[in-house]
Amino acid sequence: MSHPLILLELLENIFSFLAKDKALYPALFVNRLCKDTSGPLYWQLRKFKRVMCGKTKPPYCSKMVYLKLAGLKISDELLSAILHSCPDINFLILDRSHGFSNIPIIEIAKYCLKLLHLSLDACTAITDRCISEIAQSCPNLKYISLASLYRDSNISSASVIEIARSCSNLVYLNLNRQPSINDKSICAIACSCVNLQHLDLSFNEIIIDEAICAIATG
Template identity: 35%
Template sequence: MTDISPTTHLDFKWPRGFDDTALIKISQAYPNLIHLNVFNNRSLTDHSIIELVSRCPKLQYLKISWSGNITDKSIYEIARSCYCLRHLGISGGKSSITDKSICEITRFIPNIQSLNFNNCKKLTDTTIHALVGSYLGLRELDLSDCKRITDIGIRQIAQCRNLEHLALNYFKFLSDETICIIVQSCPNISYLNLEFCRAIDTAVEAIAQSCHNIEYLNVYETGYVTNKSISKLAKMRSKIWELELGYCKRITDTAIKDIAHNLSDLKYLGLRFCSDISKEALETLNPDLEIGGYHTIPSTL
């Protein structure tokens, strides 16, 4: 290809027939790429990732999600080639990256603001230590389902006081004390995903007390959240537009009425298997509100 395209942003979600050959052709055709997002293609390997970053050194946003067999080799090349990178997402699929390569990222790329390592199961507390040591200004972090990271490691995140987006799904061992420390230290959090984290009222009340800008909160199947904390959250944080309470079976009409009265900007409310909520309470909610799991509430049938 002799013509160089001025294109700088490309997004590929659920692409068909997208393999190493396709990604290499993209890197050849678009050397000025700044933003590349490839989602859910399991055919990519280190070969094409290495070729991409060597040919597109201007990349600032690179997200490769659920996209094949990616190892430390790719991360090493990213570290050495993409000095300008601001967002890096390598998540899911057969990703087998380790702490060693993440430490290389922190050595060579100084201005990272957003990281997504969802489902990177080989990462440990060493990764957290490296990130906190290099990126105190980090704004977005997704460590969902990174099973080898411990509660002690997660607690270090509290040092990143500018965090706005934090996802810790599937950290079933996560203590309420750690959640409290993080939200009290990071008051700018607007997006917090604690799905399957087994949080209790203490943690949710700390979120209500500290996170002044909270807009999205997911406590799906946390088990021990009750009306007490959800009512407090509704009364104190009126900016919330999405609230997921699925499988929080202790939620009743009391919390629903407080949500209806206080959360006027709410667009989505997840209530899957919240079986102690009456039809009358649901009718107090905005009729335009999307209610997830509505069909599972017996009293509405």
Template identity: 25%
Template sequence: MSSMANECSNLKVLNIGRVPKITDVCATQMMLCFKNLTSLNVTGLNAIRDRVVHHIVRQCPKLESLTLSSCPCVTDVSLVEVSTYLPTIRYFDVSGCKKVTDTGVQAIAMSCHHLQYLDLSSTQIGKRGICLLANYCKETLECVKLSFCKDITEDAVKKMCQNCKRLKLLHLYGCMTIHNVKAIQDVNRKVEVHFDLSVSTSYRIK
């Protein structure tokens, strides 16, 4: 990995997700060479902690897409770092990061006004986080995934659909607090909603 970093300094897209031997030191050192990265995927790496994310976002200012999915050590601190150093990010995935809450989402919502794709599935986001997205990311959001978020409310999701006029796709798989998907449909007929409370089928609104 060190050799690749030294020889491929102009690399723009990097996916090192599920590579078990990546360490926090390795990841940090690699980012020193990748000033031109626009897309980074580190899915499922235990080595990715808040301090590593800090180095990533500072060393890679051109990042438009960042996937931190299923990184168990990522917390709200990482989202604050992203909001501070990558305000122009367009694609952000923290699905499966169990320590992400409304506090982190607030930082993203308040600063990242170019955000188009956001995956918060299986995080601790709740009503407050959804409402913040509805208020501050309403001009850009096109795809939001909230599957298995147990604390979101139907009213908050409706508000997001109503405010976010560019929203096209919404995932609500396993969201047991959502009972009336038709009500969400009535708010914004342009949103394609995928949901399945039993996680066995899907429902598409057109």
């Protein structure tokens, strides 16, 4: 028997009554069930795209703090419109999303200054410049996930060193399958991010004993 909360009709009814100004209404658009092109949430997502890219933005935009658009095809236009309109975003999750370039990712550094949680797993558009600018502009970041799905990432140790320099409050860092991350950058993380509790370096074969020792004694 299916759990009732996965029913699209029930979700739509619940979220439509949450608040008069629909501050939580965006939850309709971040649920992965919206990938069902025959369901009502798919059409709500299409409506959301038209609204976000239009001249007039709904009132919930300025209050949005959590946004998850995982596994979706997103254009530069839509992602830029979201970032421009939602300055209070604390949690941004774009895992496995595609269709956009590095341009709106760089804009995260300009428009999401309150960011605490950033997850860009398997996003091929990210580059060293993207990560460096985000780290410099969002020093309060506590959670960063940059796992690569096929070890064909565009980021290098330069990104990790900038994270170490700028994000001293970091608690979680995922660098799974990042083939260009070396021991020097990991040593920098060990020295600077003293509050780090979770570090994933799985399948990074060029990291040597020195980096592991630095983590263990840091």
